[in-house]
Amino acid sequence: MFLAATVALLATMALILGRAILGPTVFDRLQAANSIGTCAMLFLAVLGFLNGRPEFLDLAIIYGLLNVIGTVAVLRYFRGGSLVDPAGDRGEGQ
Amino acid sequence: MFYAASAGLALYAFWLLLSGHFEAFLLSAGAASALAVAWLSHRMDLIDREGHPVHLGPRALLYWPWLLAEIVRSAWDVSRIIVHPRLPISPTLVRFRPSQRTDLGRVILANSITLTPGTITIEASAEEFLVHALTEAGADALATGDMDRRVTGFEGSP
Amino acid sequence: MTAFLDALSWVFLASGGLFCVIGAVGLLRMPDIYTRVHAASVLDTLGAGLILLGLLLQAGLGLVAAKLLVIGLLIFFASPTATHALAKAAWTHGLEPMATSRRSRP
Numbered sequence: 001m002f003l004a005a006t007v008a009l010l011a012t013m014a015l016i017l018g019r020a021i022l023g024p025t026v027f028d029r030l031q032a033a034n035s036i037g038t039c040a041m042l043f044l045a046v047l048g049f050l051n052g053r054p055e056f057l058d059l060a061i062i063y064g065l066l067n068v069i070g071t072v073a074v075l076r077y078f079r080g081g082s083l084v085d086p087a088g089d090r091g092e093g094q
Numbered sequence: 095m096f097y098a099a100s101a102g103l104a105l106y107a108f109w110l111l112l113s114g115h116f117e118a119f120l121l122s123a124g125a126a127s128a129l130a131v132a133w134l135s136h137r138m139d140l141i142d143r144e145g146h147p148v149h150l151g152p153r154a155l156l157y158w159p160w161l162l163a164e165i166v167r168s169a170w171d172v173s174r175i176i177v178h179p180r181l182p183i184s185p186t187l188v189r190f191r192p193s194q195r196t197d198l199g200r201v202i203l204a205n206s207i208t209l210t211p212g213t214i215t216i217e218a219s220a221e222e223f224l225v226h227a228l229t230e231a232g233a234d235a236l237a238t239g240d241m242d243r244r245v246t247g248f249e250g251s252p
Numbered sequence: 253m254t255a256f257l258d259a260l261s262w263v264f265l266a267s268g269g270l271f272c273v274i275g276a277v278g279l280l281r282m283p284d285i286y287t288r289v290h291a292a293s294v295l296d297t298l299g300a301g302l303i304l305l306g307l308l309l310q311a312g313l314g315l316v317a318a319k320l321l322v323i324g325l326l327i328f329f330a331s332p333t334a335t336h337a338l339a340k341a342a343w344t345h346g347l348e349p350m351a352t353s354r355r356s357r358p
Contacts, residue, residue: 001261001262001265001266002265004265004266004269005265005266005268005269005303005306007269008266008268008269008270008272008273009269009272009303011273011276012269012272012273012275012276012295012299013276015273015276015277015279015280016276016279018280019276019279019280019288022280025285025342025347027285027338027341027342027345027347028285028288030338031279031285031288031289031292031338032279034292034334034335034338035275035276035279035292035295035296038295038296038300038327038331039272039295041300041323041327042272042299042300042303042304045303045304045307045320045323046265046303046307049307049310049311054311054315054316054319057316057319057320057323058112058319060323061112061319061322061323061326064323064326064327064330065326065330067334068330068331068333068334071334071337071338072333072334072337075337075338075341078341078345108322111315111318111319111322114315165297165298166298169271169293169294169297169298170298172278172290172291172293172294173271173274173275173278173294173298176274176275176277176278176281176282176291176294177274177277181281181282183282183283183287184352185284185286185287185349185350185351185352186351186352187349187351187352204332204336205329205332205333205336206332208293208332208333208335208336208339209293209297209328209331209332210293211290211293211294211297211298212290212293213290214286214289214290214293214335214336214339215336215339216286216336216339216340216343217340217343218336224343226286226339226349226351228287228290
């Protein structure tokens with residue numbers, strides 16, 4: 001039964017990959033990347049149970065943390081053109 | 095100080111969870127790391143009533159089950175819309191004024207709205223919230239202000 | 253009792269996978285970025301929640317269950333933040349949602 005969940009998650013990721021390829025804006029692709037990250041996290045968790053190796057859950061936790069940080073970092077980059085430049089906040093309210 | 099102590103305890107619990115080994119060396123190393131991080135963030139003024147809101151704990155037990163039920167119901171609605179052959183969506187923008195008194199309360203409201211499928215917060219400020227709803231029915235449900243009132247009760251006195 | 257819990261966790265796993273696929277289909281079918289975000293949040297909440305619940309029933313009490321709970325809390329707190337950041341960035345960038353605007357409770 002874990003196999004069924006694994007296959008469903010793989011199908012989900014394949015479908016979302018289609019959205020990432022189609023775009024059309026960078027935000028669509030980012031949303032796709034974020035969703036694939038969530039799926040990968042669940043996939044790691046289910047795979048750990050499928051193989052009887054619950055250590056995979058640690059990887060899933062780290063993956064989830066990196067997923068959120070990565071999305072916000074890329075958004076900051078597109079907003080201000082830089083990861084650290086506080087001038088990026090000038091784009092407010094345009 | 096109370097908030098720093100509780101943050102330190104939470105960090106230690108996370109350490110124990112990730113390590114899974116209960117030997118003297120690892121236990122004391124974890125305690126040392128948790129203490130160091132709690133002390134450093136106390137010095138940096140990162141932990142306060144807002145950054146680590148444990149005082150909301152008891153009331154969260156009342157609010158979260160309601161939020162979970164809300165999430166399940168609207169997720170079901172959105173799934174039905176997605177598999178519907180004609181895709182019956184009517185996207186609506188709603189602006190309203192939040193009734194919370196603190197930033198923390200407004201963050202809770204914005205996150206609750208976004209977590210519920212069918213509504214996302216686009217802009218959140220003390221004067222005005224801008225929310226995108228997938229259907230007009232969802233926008234109407236939001237406009238009754240039920241969630242807003244519950245979050246204000248959850249937030250308590252500032 | 254064990255057989256019952258097993259069956260229940262299978263139901264959760266299967267329906268969680270189904271909701272994940274539904275979310276992905278929505279991501280493909282919806283017409284613009286703001287509506288696609290709604291579809292993705294079905295995947296984030298119900299899909300992820302049901303799969304984690306199914307795994308939780310299989311894990312029993314212990315460290316594994318605690319880790320699954322941490323993953324669930326992580327999604328619960330972090331995914332709306334990322335979603336809001338995305339929607340706000342799209343709005344600031346000037347992408348117009350296809351929507352009728354209105355003001356309520358002035």
